[in-house]
Amino acid sequence: MKILIQNGRVIDPASGRDETADVAIAAGRIVAIGAANRDFHPNRTIDATGLVVAPGLVDLAVRLREPGHEHEGMLESEMAAAVAGGVTSLVCLPDTDPVLDEPGLVEMLKFRARNLNQAHVYPLGALTRGLAGEVLTEMAELTEAGCVGFSQAEVPIRDTLVLHRALQYAATFGYTTWLRPQDSFLGTGVAAKGPLATRMGLSGVPVIAETIALNTIFELVRDTQARVHLCRLSSAAGIELVRRAKAEGLPITCDVSVNHLHLTDVDIGYFNAAMRLTPPLRQQRDRDAIRAGLADGTIDALVSDHTPVDEDMKTLPFAEAEPGATALELLLSLALQFGEDQRQPLPKTLATLTSAPVGVLGDALGSLASSAGKLVEGGVADLCLFDPGERWVVQPAALKSQGKHTPFAGHELPGRVRATLVSGHVAHEV
Numbered sequence: 001m002k003i004l005i006q007n008g009r010v011i012d013p014a015s016g017r018d019e020t021a022d023v024a025i026a027a028g029r030i031v032a033i034g035a036a037n038r039d040f041h042p043n044r045t046i047d048a049t050g051l052v053v054a055p056g057l058v059d060l061a062v063r064l065r066e067p068g069h070e071h072e073g074m075l076e077s078e079m080a081a082a083v084a085g086g087v088t089s090l091v092c093l094p095d096t097d098p099v100l101d102e103p104g105l106v107e108m109l110k111f112r113a114r115n116l117n118q119a120h121v122y123p124l125g126a127l128t129r130g131l132a133g134e135v136l137t138e139m140a141e142l143t144e145a146g147c148v149g150f151s152q153a154e155v156p157i158r159d160t161l162v163l164h165r166a167l168q169y170a171a172t173f174g175y176t177t178w179l180r181p182q183d184s185f186l187g188t189g190v191a192a193k194g195p196l197a198t199r200m201g202l203s204g205v206p207v208i209a210e211t212i213a214l215n216t217i218f219e220l221v222r223d224t225q226a227r228v229h230l231c232r233l234s235s236a237a238g239i240e241l242v243r244r245a246k247a248e249g250l251p252i253t254c255d256v257s258v259n260h261l262h263l264t265d266v267d268i269g270y271f272n273a274a275m276r277l278t279p280p281l282r283q284q285r286d287r288d289a290i291r292a293g294l295a296d297g298t299i300d301a302l303v304s305d306h307t308p309v310d311e312d313m314k315t316l317p318f319a320e321a322e323p324g325a326t327a328l329e330l331l332l333s334l335a336l337q338f339g340e341d342q343r344q345p346l347p348k349t350l351a352t353l354t355s356a357p358v359g360v361l362g363d364a365l366g367s368l369a370s371s372a373g374k375l376v377e378g379g380v381a382d383l384c385l386f387d388p389g390e391r392w393v394v395q396p397a398a399l400k401s402q403g404k405h406t407p408f409a410g411h412e413l414p415g416r417v418r419a420t421l422v423s424g425h426v427a428h429e430v
Helices: 075-084 103-116 139-145 160-173 195-200 208-224 236-248 258-262 284-296 331-342 346-351 355-368
Strands: 003-012 017-026 029-034 044-047 052-055 057-062 087-092 120-123 176-179 227-230 252-257 301-303 383-393 412-422 425-429
Touching: 003 346, 003 383, 052 346, 057 075, 057 252, 057 301, 057 331, 057 355, 075 087, 075 103, 075 412, 075 425, 087 355, 087 412, 103 120, 103 139, 120 355, 139 160, 160 176, 160 208, 160 227, 176 355, 208 227, 208 236, 236 252, 236 284, 252 258, 252 284, 252 355, 258 284, 258 301, 258 331, 284 331, 301 331, 301 355, 331 346, 331 383, 331 412
Parallel strands: 003 044, 003 052, 057 087, 087 120, 176 227, 227 252, 252 301
Antiparallel strands: 003 017, 017 029, 052 383, 383 412, 412 425
């Protein structure tokens, strides 16, 4: 189908484009930005007056819950949530059941996702078999099957020798290792260590659980020169360590969860299980440091950390409730809210959701590397059309995701996705 999007505010953070223009699409690709050729006869015209036409969002941390956790999220529901949130490319974590440690499992997931014809799915393979932290997986075979990197999800490797060997192997073949920095012994609590956790009688996770892990990773990176992406930083001290490591020239990137961009441990309130997240919500100084790090570029990308959780697992006492929140459909709006709070230009806000995450993925995107997260003539037509002026109230029951739990239920947020195009077809529209 040939589609012409007219009169929208076209913003492409990668190129610096910010203008009112038309976008012509044919055969799944952008054929013109600006004035379409006179010979271009669209099958459909979309009036984007008052809307922003941006690259499709790229989310680096999504749990699709298949295979093994279908009661918490079916692939169909979570992919529908992705395109409803303007997300056209997503990276899924390997902590499924069974774990994504075999090429056949990766190929099956990609096949199923491809047949849904919605967002592009890029799996992370398990770094060790069964995420047990003992035996390395066959990284070369997993890469051939479609993995864009290797991760332990939320399961730290206790044996530093195993982690060292993993980074050595990854560095040899140019693979990226995705690690969430958390010491396996200090990080077993359910809330951030501090006065609030003490007062509520909740076991605490100290900041040093993150900083000790970061220092270990940095020493291993110095020795191996492996590329490492640090997932979901949570503390001011951790962000400062990353800032110094980047200044040193270490090959690292990092992201933060959109939840930690807005919330603090005080939001736990009276043991609100919707606030039970991993990593735990920290104090205001940590949130302020996250905001500053995202604004100054220390933090590369903003992620949803989308984790659909079953109703029964969220109605347990706070310490027993399963951590996680649904966030795919809130990612854009929460980023826009941050941009409003910081009074930063819209293109800069969108960069943390488009071009910056693609910079983390790099060549691992394969054929999409040259056009994902950006608007370029000849590139794949992955677009998000949203109304930046419209405000909407988060109603969990109305979310496409099978997981209905979010810390932002009842909140009014800016920016409503009006349409999402994936490879030139309209995957979502309201």
